[in-house]
Amino acid sequence: MLHSSCSPTTPAHTTGPCSVADQLLGLQNLHLLTVERLNPGTDAEHSRGLLRLTVETERPEVVACRDCGTLAADHGRREHRLADAPCFATPVQLIWRKRRWRCREQRCPTDVWSEEHPALPARAKLTARAVEWAVQTLRWNDSTVSALARQLGWGHLPLAGEDRHTLMDAIRTRAHQDLNDEPPAPRGWPEWTRSGSMSTSGSRQPATATGRSPPSST
Structure with missing residues (x-):
C-alpha cells in the first residue's frame, strides 16, 4: 500500500512523508514509504503473518566523501532487510532503501559507500x-x-x-x-x-x- 502525506493540515495535492505514519514507525530520520500485510495462512514462509514496511531517509542536500571531502555522486539504492520488534502481535520486517554514494575523485581510495543509521546496523x-x-x-x-x-x-x-x-x-x-x-x-x-x-x-x-x-x- 502506497501513501502520500496524510496529515489533515497538509494540502491534498502534496505528496511526501506522512507525519502520522512516521510517528507510528518511531525511528528518527526514517520515513515510512509502503506497508504490506501478509495474512496468516496465505504465505507458507510467514505462518504468523507479516507486516512488511519499506523505509528510507530524507535525501540530504549535499553529501561529501568522508575521506577527501569531494562532492559525492548518487550511486543508486540497495535494499537492507531486517527483522524489527513485533507490532500489533505481528512480526515486522523493515526494508530499508539505503542510499549509496560514489566519490567523484578518481585518486581517492574511497569508491562507493552506503548511508548509515544507528537503529539499522550495517549487515545486521x-x-x-x-x-x-x-x-x-x-x-x-x-x-x-x-x-x-x-x-x-x-x-x-x-x-x-x-x-x-x-x-x-x-x-x-x-x-x-x-x-x-x-x-x-x-x-x-x-x-x-x-x-x-x-x-x-x-x-x-x-x-x-x-x-x-x-x-x-x-
Missing part, C-alpha cells in the same frame, strides 16, 4: 529496537530465545539454523553492554532484575555481588 539481520525488545522480554517475561524467534517471524526456520544464532549473539552482545553500563538495581528490587543475572534462555539465576551469575556446577 535485526534492528537495534528488535534486539532491545528481545533482551527486555527475556529479562521480564521468562521467555526463551526460541519463543522470541517465533515472535520475530522466524518460527518457520530450523531453530539450530543461522537466524537463531544471529538472535542469540545479538542478545549476548546487548546483555554484556548492560553488565558494563547498567547502574545498580533500585533499592528493594531483587538482584535477579539486573541483566547480569539473566540467562539467554530466559531463566533467572542468583547473582553475585558483581551482578554476574555464578558458573554452574558440574
